[in-house]
Amino acid sequence: MAVFSVEINDADVVRVLDAVSANYNRPDQVPNPDYDLVANPDFDESLPEDPETNPSMVGNGQDEYIDNPETKAQFANRKVRDFLSDHVKAHEVQVAKQAAIDALNTTIDISDPAV
Numbered sequence: 001m002a003v004f005s006v007e008i009n010d011a012d013v014v015r016v017l018d019a020v021s022a023n024y025n026r027p028d029q030v031p032n033p034d035y036d037l038v039a040n041p042d043f044d045e046s047l048p049e050d051p052e053t054n055p056s057m058v059g060n061g062q063d064e065y066i067d068n069p070e071t072k073a074q075f076a077n078r079k080v081r082d083f084l085s086d087h088v089k090a091h092e093v094q095v096a097k098q099a100a101i102d103a104l105n106t107t108i109d110i111s112d113p114a115v
Contacts, residue, residue, distance in 0.1 A: 004084075017072040026075045029065040036060045 008016050020026075037057040047054045070078075 017076050020076040021072045024079050030068050032063055032066045035062045035064045
């Protein structure tokens with residue numbers, strides 16, 4: 001497989017990664033896959049359910065969100081790969097559409113039977 005790479009000046013790496021992360025909305029935190037809601041053992045059924053004072057469900061002790069495990073460098077790399085893939089796909093679809101159009105026989109013989 002061929003390698004396509006770019007070099008970024010060491011002084012600019014953080015700027016580039018921060019910019020790509022910001023422009024493509026990389027979250028600093030993501031939902032924790034280990035977080036789950038469980039039945040609240042302190043839920044008082046004689047009172048109305050209230051998310052603040054009497055919740056029927058509570059977290060399982062895990063944090064609801066965790067630091068994003070995908071680093072900014074991994075994120076930027078993925079976005080560059082996505083960018084390249086999307087552009088190849090768009091180009092190839094356009095070429096295929098044009099080839100299909102060019103191959104169409106749009107000639108039609110229509111005459112007026114009254115003439």
